[in-house]
């Protein structure tokens with residue numbers, strides 16, 4: 001499906017990003033991933049195989065993004081698919097949130113997404129597809145999530161405006177909007193398997209389909225948006241949340 005195409009997945013060392021990188025690669029694309037943690041990146045690179053590329057880079061650091069573009073230029077020469085997926089999630093309750101928390105959320109989720117796109121655009125040609133990662137939280141009001149929800153609402157808006165700006169170049173921008181997906185983003189550093197599994201069970205019961213999502217549930221949508229099968233879609237958001245936001 002993606003033979004001859006090249007893809008960059010930011011935050012491709014874990015969870016949704018890693019599952020998407022694997023699915024893009026299994027469908028014929030040459031894939032590069034980024035992440036900040038060298039150990040996680042190395043493990044992910046081993047899982048993807050030698051013909052993939054792993055670049056240690058922070059999406060909120062513009063020098064890192066420039067270096068990523070140079071490495072992609074050297075390795076691929078062009079870029080057909082960007083999955084701007086890197087993101088952080090944490091609670092920011094009113095009255096308990098400091099400025100550093102505000103900057104971290106916005107620097108990675110908003111600034112990081114915007115500059116990830118801007119940085120690789122010179123490598124993209126007609127027919128390229130950009131996929132942004134939002135969240136079902138941008139549609140609802142959940143306590144303690146003011147900044148996470150707002151950061152993802154900003155990314156949702158990026159897809160509309162960037163699509164309008166890039167339509168003449170025939171580059172499409174769309175979003176995937178995951179519900180609650182079983183990834184390390186929900187897991188504390190010292191959390192036991194038992195505690196995490198109990199969390200997965202509990203949250204799964206709140207979802208109409210009766211389970212938390214798997215990273216592959218999102219990767220399938222990323223593959224679709226990356227491919228020409230979705231060539232009539234731009235500026236849109238695919239909500240993949242087991243029915244949570246709508247039912």
Ligand SMILES: NC(=O)c1ccc[n+]([C@@H]2O[C@H](COP(=O)([O-])OP(=O)(O)OC[C@H]3O[C@@H](n4cnc5c(N)ncnc54)[C@H](OP(=O)(O)O)[C@@H]3O)[C@@H](O)[C@H]2O)c1
Nearest residue numbers: 011013014015016035036037058059086087180181183185
């Ligand atoms: N899981 C969910 O329920 C859910 C729901 C809605 C939306 N999402 C979105 O899905 C995306 C992926 O999350 P996930 O659930 O797959 O979590 P995850 O397993 O924790 O993966 C997050 C990825 O982003 C990378 N990352 C974090 N900060 C980065 C930075 N500054 N620069 C580059 N890479 C960075 C992480 O690598 P390092 O730690 O090494 O940097 C990791 O590879 C996020 O944007 C998240 O908001 C997730």
